[in-house]
Amino acid sequence: QQQVKQSPQSLIVQKGGISIINCAYENTAFDYFPWYQQFPGKGPALLIAIRPDVSEKKEGRFTISFNKSAKQFSLHIMDSQPGDSATYFCAASLIIQGAQKLVFGQGTRLTINP
Amino acid sequence: KAGVTQTPRYLIKTRGQQVTLSCSPISGHRSVSWYQQTPGQGLQFLFEYFSETQRNKGNFPGRFSGRQFSNSRSEMNVSTLELGDSALYLCASSSPRSGITDTQYFGPGTRLTVL
Numbered sequence: 727q728q729q730v731k732q733s734p735q736s737l738i739v740q741k742g743g744i745s746i747i748n749c750a751y752e753n754t755a756f757d758y759f760p761w762y763q764q765f766p767g768k769g770p771a772l773l774i775a776i777r778p779d780v781s782e783k784k785e786g787r788f789t790i791s792f793n794k795s796a797k798q799f800s801l802h803i804m805d806s807q808p809g810d811s812a813t814y815f816c817a818a819s820l821i822i823q824g825a826q827k828l829v830f831g832q833g834t835r836l837t838i839n840p
Numbered sequence: 841k842a843g844v845t846q847t848p849r850y851l852i853k854t855r856g857q858q859v860t861l862s863c864s865p866i867s868g869h870r871s872v873s874w875y876q877q878t879p880g881q882g883l884q885f886l887f888e889y890f891s892e893t894q895r896n897k898g899n900f901p902g903r904f905s906g907r908q909f910s911n912s913r914s915e916m917n918v919s920t921l922e923l924g925d926s927a928l929y930l931c932a933s934s935s936p937r938s939g940i941t942d943t944q945y946f947g948p949g950t951r952l953t954v955l
Contacts, residue, residue: 758942760943760944762946767948768948768949769844769930769946769947769948769949770883770930770946771946772943772944772945815882815883822896823895823896824895825871825888825890825895825896826871826873826888826896826934826942826944827885827888827896828873828885828932828944829885830875830882830883830884831882832882833882833883
């Protein structure tokens with residue numbers, strides 16, 4: 727099963743609050759879990775990524791929490807700002823026939839109210 | 841380093857026509873992947889090329905094809921366009937190490953509208 731399930735579809739958070747987006751996967755062959763941020767009219771840009779040998783990775787206001795046994799991972803945005811308003815995609819990557827394949831969640835449209 | 845570039849940025853075609861989209865990867869990157877993004881289906885993998893060889897293909901009809909040149913630039917072609925092909929087509933490049941997954945960097949995409 728190569729699906730990645732992402733929730734919620736949309737999220738509204740007040741400025742300064744914590745935004746949390748969750749993802750779940752089934753295939754244990756996935757070995758790399760990036761998060762992408764996409765603004766309207768732009769391509770997805772890598773935000774932060776994690777490998778399953780660690781449970782948490784933090785970069786500035788962005789943190790990935792990873793639960794290997796539950797096959798779940800989440801993105802936390804601390805002190806959310808209006809400039810964080812964008813669509814966020816989680817993804818999971820694996821090697822098939824020597825080539826990397828990236829499977830995306832359905833996306834979360836995040837709105838930060840000022 | 842310059843990022844991934846895609847041309848053209850916008851394209852309008854009519855049903856039945858064919859279209860070719862171009863992607864120039866980040867310098868030194870040899871792997872190029874293509875994705876289709878639509879509001880209903882999200883981001884879906886089309887195919888991946890490495891050293892001019894297609895290594896992986898998603899679940900798309902044969903009307904979708906691609907190729908990669910010796911300088912790693914890639915093109916994708918869609919023949920006999922259908923209304924449902926209207927989408928943002930994204931190209932991503934990476935510098936894969938053998939057997940190890942790595943970061944893919946995306947271009948701005950080509951917005952294709954089929955009338």
